[in-house]
Amino acid sequence: MSPATLEPERDDDRRAGPRFWISAAAGWAIIGFGLRGIFEKSLDTRPGNLARFVVGGALLHDLLVAPLVILLGVLLARAVPGRARAIVQAALAVSGIVALFSYPLVRAYGLAVNNPTSLPHNYTANLLVVLGVVWAVAAGMVIVRLRTAPGR
Amino acid sequence: MSVKLPEPIQRYTTEHDEPLRQGPYRSALRDERLAAILGASLGILFSICFVTGLYSHVHQHPLSWLPIPARPAGLYRFTQSLHVVAGIASMPVLVAKLWVVWPRFVAFPVAKRASQVVERIGLFPLVAGGIFMTFSGIANIAQWYPWRFSFTASHYWMAWVTMGAIVSHVGSKWFITRRALKRPSRRPALAAADPVLRTTAEGPGEGLSRRGLLTTVAAASGLLTLTTIGQTIRPLRHLGLLAPRDPTVGPQGFPVNRGAANAGVVDLANSPAYRLEISGRVARPMSLTLDQLRALPAHDTVLPIACVEGWSYSAPWSGVRVRDLLDMAGAEPDRTILLESLEPQGAYRTSTLNSGQADDRDTLLATHLDGEPLALDHGFPCRLIAPNRPGVLQTKWVTKVVVL
Numbered sequence: 001m002s003p004a005t006l007e008p009e010r011d012d013d014r015r016a017g018p019r020f021w022i023s024a025a026a027g028w029a030i031i032g033f034g035l036r037g038i039f040e041k042s043l044d045t046r047p048g049n050l051a052r053f054v055v056g057g058a059l060l061h062d063l064l065v066a067p068l069v070i071l072l073g074v075l076l077a078r079a080v081p082g083r084a085r086a087i088v089q090a091a092l093a094v095s096g097i098v099a100l101f102s103y104p105l106v107r108a109y110g111l112a113v114n115n116p117t118s119l120p121h122n123y124t125a126n127l128l129v130v131l132g133v134v135w136a137v138a139a140g141m142v143i144v145r146l147r148t149a150p151g152r
Numbered sequence: 153m154s155v156k157l158p159e160p161i162q163r164y165t166t167e168h169d170e171p172l173r174q175g176p177y178r179s180a181l182r183d184e185r186l187a188a189i190l191g192a193s194l195g196i197l198f199s200i201c202f203v204t205g206l207y208s209h210v211h212q213h214p215l216s217w218l219p220i221p222a223r224p225a226g227l228y229r230f231t232q233s234l235h236v237v238a239g240i241a242s243m244p245v246l247v248a249k250l251w252v253v254w255p256r257f258v259a260f261p262v263a264k265r266a267s268q269v270v271e272r273i274g275l276f277p278l279v280a281g282g283i284f285m286t287f288s289g290i291a292n293i294a295q296w297y298p299w300r301f302s303f304t305a306s307h308y309w310m311a312w313v314t315m316g317a318i319v320s321h322v323g324s325k326w327f328i329t330r331r332a333l334k335r336p337s338r339r340p341a342l343a344a345a346d347p348v349l350r351t352t353a354e355g356p357g358e359g360l361s362r363r364g365l366l367t368t369v370a371a372a373s374g375l376l377t378l379t380t381i382g383q384t385i386r387p388l389r390h391l392g393l394l395a396p397r398d399p400t401v402g403p404q405g406f407p408v409n410r411g412a413a414n415a416g417v418v419d420l421a422n423s424p425a426y427r428l429e430i431s432g433r434v435a436r437p438m439s440l441t442l443d444q445l446r447a448l449p450a451h452d453t454v455l456p457i458a459c460v461e462g463w464s465y466s467a468p469w470s471g472v473r474v475r476d477l478l479d480m481a482g483a484e485p486d487r488t489i490l491l492e493s494l495e496p497q498g499a500y501r502t503s504t505l506n507s508g509q510a511d512d513r514d515t516l517l518a519t520h521l522d523g524e525p526l527a528l529d530h531g532f533p534c535r536l537i538a539p540n541r542p543g544v545l546q547t548k549w550v551t552k553v554v555v556l
Contacts, residue, residue: 016265016266016267016324019323019326020267020271020323020324020326021267021323022323023319023320023322023323023324023326024270024271024274024320024323024324026316026319026320026323027274027316027317027318027319027320027321027323028274028316028320029316030312030313030315030316030319031277031312031313031316031317031320032316033312033316034309034310034311034312034313034314034315034316035309035313037308037309037312038306038309038310038313041305041309044301044302044304044305044306045301045302045305045306045309046299046300046301046302046306049299049300049301050299050301050306050310053284053287053288053299053301054280054281054284054310055280057280057283057284057287058276058279058280058283061250061279061283062257062279066250066251066254066257069251070177070251070254073179077359082359085359085360086359086360086361086364089359089360089364089368090360090364090365090367090368090371093244093248093368093369093372094244094368094371094372094375097243097244097247097372097376098372098375098376098379098394100243101240101243101290101376101394102394104290104291104294104296105294105394105396107296109294109295109296109298110294110295110296110297110396112295112411112414113414114411114413114414115408115409115410115411115414115529116401116402116403117397117398117401117402117403117407117408117409117411118295119294119295119396120397120398120401121392121393121394121395121398123393123394126379126393126394127393127394129393130375130379130393130394134375
């Protein structure tokens with residue numbers, strides 16, 4: 001496990017060769033095609049409103065969600081003992097993702113009147129069931145790990 | 153560029169040409185190989201979504217030079233279930249990938265070479281596009297529209313922007329990704345002292361390992377798939393705790409997206425004045441009452457209703473073949489037809505069938521579902537049911553067949 005096992009960065013990574021420039025040209029041509037479509041169909045796409053969601057989503061992630069997750073990671077590393085930490089990290093990550101996905105269902109934003117098909121379940125209860133299963137599995141794994149690897 | 157940032161901010165920035173794990177970002181998971189695996193997975197999932205999305209787009213915006221065949225009957229259902237499954241599964245991968253590469257976002261100076269300027273500008277459509285596609289797709293399947301733009305048009309055009317950004321990104325990360333994927337998967341690189349940082353990464357057993365993170369991402373994707381796929385795979389419906397639809401809940405035990413009341417057709421559909429008219433380029437225009445329509449030779453078939461939102465069900469339908477009606481009215485062979493609904497307005501009140509679709513033996517104006525007369529919400533008096541077709545184009549409450 002000497003430092004030599006770390007490969008140094010190679011020149012390949014830094015030098016932008018023809019592959020870089022050809023992909024960039026092709027990629028930006030496709031991006032241009034998409035942007036042209038957005039502005040051509042502006043009655044449908046409402047570029048101003050769309051931009052608010054596209055830019056807003058990125059800013060929400062970059063300025064709020066990502067720093068919060070990083071902070072949470074730091075706090076977690078300090079608070080949870082080493083042997084349980086990986087499992088708690090995993091359970092928290094899965095819980096966060098499932099909760100984020102279920103948010104519009106739990107809030108029933110899309111509930112249509114006069115339509116029994118629309119959002120047929122009790123999503124609050126179901127989310128709690130899923131989270132309960134996640135944490136039950138995590139607790140089981142922590143117990144097994146504490147028993148099988150004592151005093152590491 | 154010799155711009156200096158204020159010290160407290162400077163402390164959280166990174167160097168472009170150093171490894172991902174640097175400065176305050178000490179986790180062993182800030183790792184090239186993880187970034188490569190997650191990135192390649194995202195590339196595959198997004199490509200699946202793009203191709204299946206394009207397929208649905210061509211259904212809804214037919215191209216004269218690329219007529220969509222009526223067979224295989226379940227193709228649309230398969231592709232759109234795949235679209236939604238891959239889209240949902242990509243959400244945890246996207247979140248993890250953004251976390252792993254975070255140190256690159258906060259690199260300062262922003263760029264040192266012309267290629268880096270191009271690369272970093274391209275990160276904006278990449279990240280913003282990826283987040284938007286995932287968010288808008290998940291909101292749409294929950295039928296949540298917190299915006300004023302048209303979902304279909306914006307999701308479609310933003311898909312091009314996002315795919316373009318992916319193409320450009322693949323070119324800039326080609327060598328590093330290949331090298332990272334080739335490197336044998338071993339921990340020493342993580343556990344060893346880093347010559348740049350002169351720190352040691354977390355030892356094994358403390359915090360998630362690389363494999364642990366990948367397992368976590370797979371578990372999250374798997375859990376979301378398991379709790380939603382019941383909306384399209386009937387035997388798994390009891391697992392569909394977070395599925396926006398249940399394939400057994402709805403009028404006559406089958407789901408509908410838009411009921412008769414919301415479409416504003418209740419009175420028109422129940423009226424004795426209802427007629428099915430066959431007109432346009434036909435020798436003998438016809439106007440049939442519901443009784444006359446039901447008296448025509450009926451044909452049975454089992455076909456799916458498959459929604460672009462990823463839910464679907466297969467059901468037994470019965471009704472008159474469209475091609476029989478066209479022959480009775482004396483339409484020429486090789487005919488394109490337009491169907492019109494009783495719906496007074498709405499983007500989907502009409503749909504067209506190319507000649508291959510119109511002449512398929514299973515393309516019906518159905519009057520019965522599962523042996524019973526159609527419920528109002530399923531399109532009473534009659535609805536189109538055809539193989540390999542988006543649910544939203546299986547026009548309900550049909551009142552006019554126009555041969556174009």
